[in-house]
Amino acid sequence: MTNATTQQIAVIGAGLMGAGIAQVSAQAGHPVVLRDVTDAALQRGLDGIRASYAKFVSKGKLTAEEAEAALGRITTTTDLGAVAEADIVVEAVFEQLEVKESVFRELDKLAKDGAVLASNTSAIPITRIAAVTERPEFVVGVHFFSPVPMMKLVELVRGYKTSDHALAVARQFAEGVGKEVVVVNRDVAGFVTTRLITALVVEAAKLYESGVASAEDIDTACRLGFGHAMGPLQTADLTGVDILLHAAHNIYSETKDEKFAAPEIMARMVTAGDLGRKSGRGFYPYEK
Numbered sequence: 363m364t365n366a367t368t369q370q371i372a373v374i375g376a377g378l379m380g381a382g383i384a385q386v387s388a389q390a391g392h393p394v395v396l397r398d399v400t401d402a403a404l405q406r407g408l409d410g411i412r413a414s415y416a417k418f419v420s421k422g423k424l425t426a427e428e429a430e431a432a433l434g435r436i437t438t439t440t441d442l443g444a445v446a447e448a449d450i451v452v453e454a455v456f457e458q459l460e461v462k463e464s465v466f467r468e469l470d471k472l473a474k475d476g477a478v479l480a481s482n483t484s485a486i487p488i489t490r491i492a493a494v495t496e497r498p499e500f501v502v503g504v505h506f507f508s509p510v511p512m513m514k515l516v517e518l519v520r521g522y523k524t525s526d527h528a529l530a531v532a533r534q535f536a537e538g539v540g541k542e543v544v545v546v547n548r549d550v551a552g553f554v555t556t557r558l559i560t561a562l563v564v565e566a567a568k569l570y571e572s573g574v575a576s577a578e579d580i581d582t583a584c585r586l587g588f589g590h591a592m593g594p595l596q597t598a599d600l601t602g603v604d605i606l607l608h609a610a611h612n613i614y615s616e617t618k619d620e621k622f623a624a625p626e627i628m629a630r631m632v633t634a635g636d637l638g639r640k641s642g643r644g645f646y647p648y649e650k
């Protein structure tokens with residue numbers, strides 16, 4: 363394995379997650395190329411990274427020089443051909459199988475031999491993404507959490523054909539950017555984390571829908587009873603009710619397990635536009 367910090371990283375998608383992954387990678391010393399489809403998306407991503415570094419500097423967790431140096435290690439491009447130099451490619455585009463499949467088909471053509479192709483998907487089986495490539499043994503799930511610079515966890519996911527080598531490279535990368543990893547040995551839909559939170563949110567929404575308890579009391583029960591930092595309905599509002607409904611549909615369609623059958627209220631909320639914090643109302647109202 364090459365020296366960790368000299369590994370070139372390519373991040374595909376400069377949204378919330380991609381920008382965060384580029385940020386922590388550059389901070390750990392990696393040269394990073396960040397790719398999105400438009401210059402506007404790249405600019406937004408870079409602005410977010412700059413603002414986040416500035417926050418770390420103002421809190422004394424990073425010096426201004428370190429932040430400048432890290433920023434200097436990030437280049438942006440709309441050209442996917444830029445992945446040719448990368449040792450590790452981390453894909454963080456929209457959570458849609460067709461979009462990810464088309465990105466991985468291209469990566470398979472453009473990435474160098476031996477490059478590890480990682481996906482930040484929250485719930486799509488890695489085996490399905492890997493299947494569109496001629497090198498499934500190099501495809502691995504590297505699931506970061508939001509906000510990336512703050513959240514310590516990375517869930518590493520082994521697809522059906524992921525090699526020990528690819529998993530080891532992914533582990534070294536994730537630990538090198540300061541994260542703690544858990545390994546998911548079989549890429550069941552939702553892996554471990556999305557499966558757990560989806561089951562909890564679905565059950566909480568069912569209890570709320572059937573009037574068993576108020577949203578506040580359901581969340582308080584989890585916070586004070588189990589020591590959770592946030593209740594499940596608050597988490598749903600933060601993550602997006604639409605995102606969790608989509609995750610529940612995906613996991614249910616793979617498993618046919620009733621505990622992932624989302625209650626009607628979640629579908630009604632999404633249809634009505636009550637998506638959580640981002641829309642100003644979910645299980646709770648928010649100031650826009």
Ligand SMILES: NC(=O)c1ccc[n+]([C@@H]2O[C@H](COP(=O)([O-])OP(=O)(O)OC[C@H]3O[C@@H](n4cnc5c(N)ncnc54)[C@H](O)[C@@H]3O)[C@@H](O)[C@H]2O)c1
Pocket residue numbers: 374375376377378379380397398399400403453454455456457458461465482483484485505506507508
């Ligand atoms: N948001 C979260 O809390 C979270 C947490 C963990 C994992 N994820 C996963 O991370 C991935 C990205 O999520 P996000 O929240 O950053 O989404 P986002 O919508 O903020 O960003 C996605 C970015 O991908 C870009 N994109 C789309 N197609 C592209 C392509 N072909 N090439 C390059 N860029 C492309 C879009 O322009 C956009 O900038 C998803 O798979 C999501 O499930 C999200």
